[in-house]
Amino acid sequence: MDMTGQYRIGAARDIVWAALNDVEVLKLCIPGCEEIEQLSPTTMTARVVQKIGPVKARFEGNIELLNIEAPASYTIKGEGQGGVAGFAKGSADVTLAEDGDETVLEFTAQAQVGGKLARLGSRLIDATAKKVATKFFDNFHTHLTEKGPTGG
Amino acid sequence: MSTGIGARVKRKEDKRFITGKGKYTDDIRGDNQAYAAFVRSPHAHARVKGIDIAAAAAMDGVIAVLDGKQLTGDGIGNIICGWAVSSKDGSPMNMGAWSALATDRVRYVGDAVAVVIAESPAEARLAAEAVEVDYEILPANAHADRALSKSAPQLHDNAPGNLIYDWEIGDGAATDKALAGAAHVTEMALTNNRLSPNAMEPRSAVAIYDASDEHYTLYTTSQNPHVARLVLSAFYQVAPENKLRVIAPDVGGGFGSKIFIYPEEITCLWASMKTNRSVKWTADRSEAFITDAHGRDHHTTAKMGFDKDGRIVGLKVDTIANLGAYMSLFSSSVPTYLYATLLSGQYNIANIHCNVRAVYTNTVPIDAYRGAGRPEACFVVERMMETAAREMGRDPAELRRLNFVQAFPHQTPVIMAYDAGDFDANLDQAMAAADVAGFAARRKEAASRGKLRGLGYSSYIEACGIAPSAAVGSLGAGVGLWESAEVRVNPVGTIEVLTGSHSHGQGHETTFAQIVAERFGIGLDAVSIVHGDTDKVQFGMGTYGSRSGAVGMSAIVKAMDKVEAKVRKIAAHVLEASEADIVIEGGQVKVAGTDKAMGWHEVGLTAYMAHNLPPDMEPGLKESAFYDPANFTFPAGTYICEVEVDPDTGETEIVQFTASDDFGTIINPMIVEGQVHGGIAQGIGQAMLEQVVYSDDGQLLTGSYMDYAMPRASDLPFFSVHNAATVCPNNPLGIKGCGEAGAIGSPPAVINAITDAIGNNNLAMPATPQAVWNAIQAAK
Numbered sequence: 001m002d003m004t005g006q007y008r009i010g011a012a013r014d015i016v017w018a019a020l021n022d023v024e025v026l027k028l029c030i031p032g033c034e035e036i037e038q039l040s041p042t043t044m045t046a047r048v049v050q051k052i053g054p055v056k057a058r059f060e061g062n063i064e065l066l067n068i069e070a071p072a073s074y075t076i077k078g079e080g081q082g083g084v085a086g087f088a089k090g091s092a093d094v095t096l097a098e099d100g101d102e103t104v105l106e107f108t109a110q111a112q113v114g115g116k117l118a119r120l121g122s123r124l125i126d127a128t129a130k131k132v133a134t135k136f137f138d139n140f141h142t143h144l145t146e147k148g149p150t151g152g
Numbered sequence: 153m154s155t156g157i158g159a160r161v162k163r164k165e166d167k168r169f170i171t172g173k174g175k176y177t178d179d180i181r182g183d184n185q186a187y188a189a190f191v192r193s194p195h196a197h198a199r200v201k202g203i204d205i206a207a208a209a210a211m212d213g214v215i216a217v218l219d220g221k222q223l224t225g226d227g228i229g230n231i232i233c234g235w236a237v238s239s240k241d242g243s244p245m246n247m248g249a250w251s252a253l254a255t256d257r258v259r260y261v262g263d264a265v266a267v268v269i270a271e272s273p274a275e276a277r278l279a280a281e282a283v284e285v286d287y288e289i290l291p292a293n294a295h296a297d298r299a300l301s302k303s304a305p306q307l308h309d310n311a312p313g314n315l316i317y318d319w320e321i322g323d324g325a326a327t328d329k330a331l332a333g334a335a336h337v338t339e340m341a342l343t344n345n346r347l348s349p350n351a352m353e354p355r356s357a358v359a360i361y362d363a364s365d366e367h368y369t370l371y372t373t374s375q376n377p378h379v380a381r382l383v384l385s386a387f388y389q390v391a392p393e394n395k396l397r398v399i400a401p402d403v404g405g406g407f408g409s410k411i412f413i414y415p416e417e418i419t420c421l422w423a424s425m426k427t428n429r430s431v432k433w434t435a436d437r438s439e440a441f442i443t444d445a446h447g448r449d450h451h452t453t454a455k456m457g458f459d460k461d462g463r464i465v466g467l468k469v470d471t472i473a474n475l476g477a478y479m480s481l482f483s484s485s486v487p488t489y490l491y492a493t494l495l496s497g498q499y500n501i502a503n504i505h506c507n508v509r510a511v512y513t514n515t516v517p518i519d520a521y522r523g524a525g526r527p528e529a530c531f532v533v534e535r536m537m538e539t540a541a542r543e544m545g546r547d548p549a550e551l552r553r554l555n556f557v558q559a560f561p562h563q564t565p566v567i568m569a570y571d572a573g574d575f576d577a578n579l580d581q582a583m584a585a586a587d588v589a590g591f592a593a594r595r596k597e598a599a600s601r602g603k604l605r606g607l608g609y610s611s612y613i614e615a616c617g618i619a620p621s622a623a624v625g626s627l628g629a630g631v632g633l634w635e636s637a638e639v640r641v642n643p644v645g646t647i648e649v650l651t652g653s654h655s656h657g658q659g660h661e662t663t664f665a666q667i668v669a670e671r672f673g674i675g676l677d678a679v680s681i682v683h684g685d686t687d688k689v690q691f692g693m694g695t696y697g698s699r700s701g702a703v704g705m706s707a708i709v710k711a712m713d714k715v716e717a718k719v720r721k722i723a724a725h726v727l728e729a730s731e732a733d734i735v736i737e738g739g740q741v742k743v744a745g746t747d748k749a750m751g752w753h754e755v756g757l758t759a760y761m762a763h764n765l766p767p768d769m770e771p772g773l774k775e776s777a778f779y780d781p782a783n784f785t786f787p788a789g790t791y792i793c794e795v796e797v798d799p800d801t802g803e804t805e806i807v808q809f810t811a812s813d814d815f816g817t818i819i820n821p822m823i824v825e826g827q828v829h830g831g832i833a834q835g836i837g838q839a840m841l842e843q844v845v846y847s848d849d850g851q852l853l854t855g856s857y858m859d860y861a862m863p864r865a866s867d868l869p870f871f872s873v874h875n876a877a878t879v880c881p882n883n884p885l886g887i888k889g890c891g892e893a894g895a896i897g898s899p900p901a902v903i904n905a906i907t908d909a910i911g912n913n914n915l916a917m918p919a920t921p922q923a924v925w926n927a928i929q930a931a932k
Binding site: 083084118119122123 | 194195853855856
C-alpha cells in the first residue's frame with residue numbers, strides 16, 4: 001500500500017530541506033528512534049523500537065538518502081532487522097514545493113515486513129506503517145513550526 | 153456387555169489423557185538435558201553470505217551454536233523424498249538438495265540456518281536471536297501457477313523452470329476423442345486450498361546420545377518410528393540402525409504431518425552427539441505454522457464429457473501441484489498415485505487422463521495431510537458431477553446413480569481395482585437420513601425467513617492401506633507397506649500385543665485389544681497394546697492412509713492364528729484329545745462335547761513350564777507375523793450437506809450434515825463415528841474456513857490463529873452418521889478403514905450445497921462470508 005500525505009510548513013524551503021538532512025532532526029522525528037549515527041552525508045545507522053500488533057521489536061538498521069535533488073526532493077529509505085521478529089523495510093519519496101514564504105511537503109511512502117511480523121501482524125502492517133509515516137511528518141512539522149522562523 | 157468386534161467399548165487410553173497423565177515427547181527429560189532453538193530465515197529466498205555466531209556463543213547458558221556447514225561436514229545427509237515419480241518422458245523427478253540446516257541458500261520463511269544449544273529454552277531462544285545471518289535477498293515466488301512462468305525465480309539448479317516432474321496417467325488420445333464425441337462437456341477450474349495441519353501437540357524431539365556405546369535414543373512425535381529410524385539411519389547417516397532407538401510415546405494428533413522426518417529431529421540427534429548432552433526441541437505454534445508440512449495446494453482444470461443419456465464418456469484433468477521449497481518424504485506421491493488413481497470416483501468411466509506438474513515455490517514443503525491426494529481427487533470428481541447435473545438439468549443424485557459402478561471387482565482406467573462396495577446402498581441411506589424428499593419444503597420455509605437454502609452431495613471413494621508392497625514398489629515407493637505384529641501370551645494368560653501401527657488419537661489400545669479379547673475369550677484388561685518403540689516392536693510401517701485397521705489389525709490376526717494353532721496343540725496334548733475338537737471360548741480351552749477343559753491361564757503356564765508339552769514343541773507362547781495386503785481397500789460413501797446462506801452477509805450455516813459410509817467391518821462403532829466426526833470437521837474447515845495465505849514474495853501471512861481460521865464447535869452441526877457396509881474381501885477382518893473418509897468426502901458436499909443455495913457455481917474454498925457474498929453479487 002502506498003501512503004501519501006501533504007503538510008504545509010511555515011518555513012522557507014531551504015530551512016525545511018536542511019532539517020530533512022539533519023541527523024538530530026531525524027532522530028527527534030522518527031517514531032521510536034533510540035539512536036542514530038551518521039556514517040556519511042547520505043547514510044546512517046539507526047536503532048528504532050516499534051510495536052506492530054502483538055510484536056514489539058527493536059530494529060537495527062540503515063537509513064539511506066537517495067535520489068537527492070536539493071532542495072526539492074529526495075527518497076529516504078530504511079531497513080532494519082528485528083531479530084526473531086523479522087525485518088521491516090520502508091521508503092518515502094519526499095518533495096518540497098515553495099509556496100510564498102511557506103513550503104508544501106508531500107510524501108509517498110511504502111512499507112514491507114517479513115518473518116514473524118508478517119505472520120502475526122500482517123493485518124496491522126498498513127495501519128502501523130501509516131501511523132509511523134504520519135507521526136514522522138507530524139513530528140517534523142511540529143519541530144519546524146516550533147523551532148522555525150515562523151513558529152518561534 | 154460384549155467387548156468384541158462391533159462393541160461400543162469406551163477408550164482404555166482416555167483415562168490417562170483426560171486426567172493429564174499422558175506422556176508426550178515434551179514430558180521426557182533426558183540426563184543432562186539441554187535445549188535447542190533454531191535460527192530461521194525471515195526471508196522467502198536469500199543467499200546466506202555469512203553467519204556470525206560470536207555474540208550468541210558468548211551468551212549465558214549457551215553450550216554450542218551449530219550451523220549447516222558443520223552439519224554437512226560431519227556427513228549428515230540431505231533430506232530426501234522416498235517415492236520416485238518419473239516424468240512422462242521417463243526422466244526422474246528433479247529433487248533439489250535439502251540440508252537440515254541450510255548452508256548457502258534459504259528457500260522459505262522458516263528454513264533453518266543454525267541451531268543454538270543452551271542450558272534452558274529461554275537462553276537458547278535469546279541466543280538464537282543474537283545469531284547474525286548476512287542474507288542477500290533474492291526474488292521469491294509463493295504461487296504454484298506462477299512457478300512455471302519464465303519470470304519466476306529459480307529455486308533449485310537441477311529443476312529448470314521449477315518443474316519437479318511432468319507426469320501423466322491414462323490414455324490422453326482416447327480421452328480427447330471421447331470428449332470430442334460427447335453430447336455434453338462440463339469444464340471447470342478448481343483450486344484445492346492450501347492447509348496447515350495443526351495437530352494439537354506441536355512437534356517435538358528429545359535426542360539422547362550415550363557416548364559410552366555411541367548409541368542414540370530419539371523420542372519424537374512420529375506416526376511411524378521405525379520408518380523414522382530407517383530414514384535417519386540409511387539416508388541421513390545419523391547413526392546405524394542398531395545404534396539408534398526411536399520412541400514415539402503418546403502423540404497428540406498427526407493428520408499426516410508427523411509421518412515425515414524433519415530437519416529438527418536430525419539436528420537434535422547430531423547436536424546431542426556434538427555436545428554430549430540430551431537435546432530437546434519443542435515447536436511453539438508459530439514455529440509449527442512455518443515448519444510442519446502443509447497440505448493440498450492444487451490448481452486444476454478439468455473436463456468431463458457425457459453422452460446424451462448422461463453417462464460419463466471421459467474425464468480429462470490437468471493439475472499443477474505446489475510442493476513448496478523442498479520435496480518432503482512422500483510429497484511426490486500425493487498429487488500422483490494418491491490423487492489421479494482415484495479420479496474414477498464411484499463411476500464407470502472408460503476414459504480418464506490426468507496430467508500433473510509438480511513445482512517448487514518459496515513456501516513450506518507440502519506433503520500428505522489427512523486424505524493426501526484423495527480429497528483433491530474427490531473434490532474434482534464430485535464438483536464436476538454436481539455441476540454437470542445442473543448444466544444438463546438432471547438430478548445430481550440420479551446422475552451419480554446412473555454412473556455408479558455396480559459390479560465388482562471393477563478395474564478403473566487409472567490403476568485401481570475396486571474390490572467391493574454398494575454405492576446405491578450408501579446413496580439411498582444418506583438420502584433417507586437427510587430427508588432429501590422434504591428438502592423443497594425446507595427450502596421454501598427458509599426463503600420465508602430470507603435465507604437461501606441449498607443441498608449438495610458428495611459420493612466419495614478412496615484407497616486405503618496404501619498397499620500391497622509390490623504394487624506400491626512398482627509405482628516408485630521406497631518402502632514396503634505391510635505391517636507386523638507380535639502376540640505374547642504371558643505365563644498366566646495376559647497378553648501383550650506389539651504392533652507396528654502407531655496410535656496418535658485413533659484408539660488402538662482399545663480396538664486392537666477388542667479383537668484379541670474376543671479371539672481368546674479373555675477380558676479387555678488382560679490385553680495390553682505396545683507400540684511406538686523400535687526396541688520393543690520388531691518392525692512397523694506406522695499409521696497413515698487409514699491403514700491400521702486393514703493392515704495393522706490383519707497382522708495381529710495372522711499372529712493370533714499362529715498362537716491359536718499352538719494353543720490347540722498344547723490343549724490337545726494335555727487333554728488327550730484331537731486338535732480338531734479343541735474350542736476356545738469364555739476363558740477356557742475345551743474339548744468340544746465333553747467336560748474336559750483347561751483355563752486360558754493354564755495353557756500359558758503349560759507353555760512356559762514346559763513340563764508337559766508335545767514332543768518337539770518349543771516352550772513359550774509368543775508368535776509374530778508380517779502381513780502384506782493383497783490390494784488397497786476402498787472405503788466409500790455418500791455425504792449430503794444442507795446449508796442456509798444469509799444473502800445480505802454471505803454468512804453460511806451448515807444446518808444438516810449426513811454421512812453414510814462403507815468402512816467394511818467395524819470393530820468399535822463409537823471410535824469409528826469419532827473418526828468420521830473429526831474428519832468431517834476438518835473437511836468443513838477446508839471448505840469454509842482454512843486457508844494458508846502467502847504474500848506474493850513468500851511471506852506467510854496466516855501464521856497464527858488470529859489469521860488461520862480453525863473450525864470450532866459453533867461452526868459445526870450435529871452430524872448424522874450412518875453405516876451401510878460391504879465386507880472387504882481382501883483382509884481377514886473385512887476392514888476398509890475410516891480415518892480419512894470424513895476429510896475426503898465432505899468439502900465437495902459443502903461447496904455443492906452452498907453453490908446450490910446461491911445459484912452461482914463459481915465459488916472457491918474456503919467459502920468465507922466474503923467469498924459467498926461476492927459470488928452472490930456476481931450472480932446478480
